[in-house]
Amino acid sequence: MKAVIVRTLFSTTTVYIYIKSAIATTDIRAQSHIMSYLVFGSTGYIGSRLVALLKDDGKSVHCAKSRIENYVDTANELDEIKPAYVLHAAGLTGRPNIDWCEVNKIQTVQVNVIASQNLADMCYQRGIHMTNYATGCIYDYVEGTEHACGGNPFTEEDEPNYKGSFYSETKIYAEKIISQFPNVLTLRVRMPISADLHPRSFVTKIAQYEKLINYPNSVSVLTELLPISLDMTSKKLTGLYNFTNPGTVSHNEVMDLYREFIDPTKVTTNFSIEEQAKVIKSGRCNNHLDVSKLQKLYPEIPEVHVALRRAFEKMSNDGLAVKREE
Numbered sequence: 001m002k003a004v005i006v007r008t009l010f011s012t013t014t015v016y017i018y019i020k021s022a023i024a025t026t027d028i029r030a031q032s033h034i035m036s037y038l039v040f041g042s043t044g045y046i047g048s049r050l051v052a053l054l055k056d057d058g059k060s061v062h063c064a065k066s067r068i069e070n071y072v073d074t075a076n077e078l079d080e081i082k083p084a085y086v087l088h089a090a091g092l093t094g095r096p097n098i099d100w101c102e103v104n105k106i107q108t109v110q111v112n113v114i115a116s117q118n119l120a121d122m123c124y125q126r127g128i129h130m131t132n133y134a135t136g137c138i139y140d141y142v143e144g145t146e147h148a149c150g151g152n153p154f155t156e157e158d159e160p161n162y163k164g165s166f167y168s169e170t171k172i173y174a175e176k177i178i179s180q181f182p183n184v185l186t187l188r189v190r191m192p193i194s195a196d197l198h199p200r201s202f203v204t205k206i207a208q209y210e211k212l213i214n215y216p217n218s219v220s221v222l223t224e225l226l227p228i229s230l231d232m233t234s235k236k237l238t239g240l241y242n243f244t245n246p247g248t249v250s251h252n253e254v255m256d257l258y259r260e261f262i263d264p265t266k267v268t269t270n271f272s273i274e275e276q277a278k279v280i281k282s283g284r285c286n287n288h289l290d291v292s293k294l295q296k297l298y299p300e301i302p303e304v305h306v307a308l309r310r311a312f313e314k315m316s317n318d319g320l321a322v323k324r325e326e
């Protein structure tokens with residue numbers, strides 16, 4: 001008989017389990033089962049990238065089949081897979097954009113708030129670590145205060161101040177409760193950018209418009225940040241993190257890179273937030289998030305301009321530049 005010491009996730013009590021060496025093979029299978037990942041939102045912009053990264057790294061990955069608002073299905077799936085880690089990247093983000101949430105409020109609440117909170121609780125009750133891919137679109141610059149544009153960035157301690165869109169409002173309600181659970185790591189992703197021209201990348205989104213506002217913003221360059229999120233998960237870190245690259249980048253700076261690497265003929269002009277409000281149903285926020293908490297753990301995270309240039313270089317090398325007939 002071999003004594004194995006197991007420390008449970010939420011208890012300081014040490015539990016001694018006696019296992020016969022004869023079942024060593026089962027041990028190994030059980031171990032790989034224990035370390036598996038269950039990804040909610042695996043078909044989405046963020047979730048599909050997480051699945052690809054985990055598979056590339058040889059991890060045991062399961063793509064969740066249940067709809068998270070269906071409590072029984074979700075609980076059964078957790079009990080069947082028994083993952084060590086849940087990655088929660090499921091949510092209603094709206095199509096073609098978050099304006100959809102303004103006219104589908106009940107569905108948005110059911111998924112983004114109630115079901116997301118339930119998922120955190122179900123994981124808590126089962127001792128499963130959950131990484132919650134949340135949003136940093138819960139703050140907006142306030143002129144005349146310390147958080148004016150160009151002023152102090154928003155830290156994790158600052159109270160969210162942006163409810164200009166129903167999507168953001170639901171994300172605030174969800175985060176407030178979910179972040180109470182001691183098994184949850186919440187990462188506030190913002191205006192994600194990938195090294196491709198995926199329709200949900202911030203670059204692709206703004207490149208489709210002729211008129212843009214021009215404000216400095218925190219953004220998450222996914223190529224740099226998603227691997228870091230998985231490292232945080234594997235270490236079972238918990239708590240709340242602003243999850244963007246350090247620094248800010250303006251809409252015009254992003255479009256300058258777009259012209260340099262993708263399409264030199266692309267023309268955009270600027271308009272004011274008031275003019276923008278006339279063509280969208282819900283508001284859009286602008287903010288600078290303080291990432292010093294994240295940088296203490298990962299000081300090598302590249303400053304946003306460095307990360308963006310790398311992403312654009314990759315897109316150009318991958319042949320994504322617009323080719324025009326001479």
Ligand SMILES: NC(=O)c1ccc[n+]([C@@H]2O[C@H](COP(=O)([O-])OP(=O)(O)OC[C@H]3O[C@@H](n4cnc5c(N)ncnc54)[C@H](OP(=O)(O)O)[C@@H]3O)[C@@H](O)[C@H]2O)c1
Nearest residue numbers: 041042043044045046067068089090091093133134135189
């Ligand atoms: N993209 C952004 O700009 C951004 C920025 C910051 C934070 N986030 C957050 O990051 C998370 C993922 O965003 P994303 O951009 O990857 O979104 P996405 O591309 O719209 O993908 C959403 C994913 O969630 C799944 N889903 C939706 N409703 C579900 C439900 N009721 N039950 C189970 N799965 C459901 C979708 O599956 P189906 O297609 O099968 O419905 C899809 O796989 C969201 O919580 C979002 O709020 C996104």
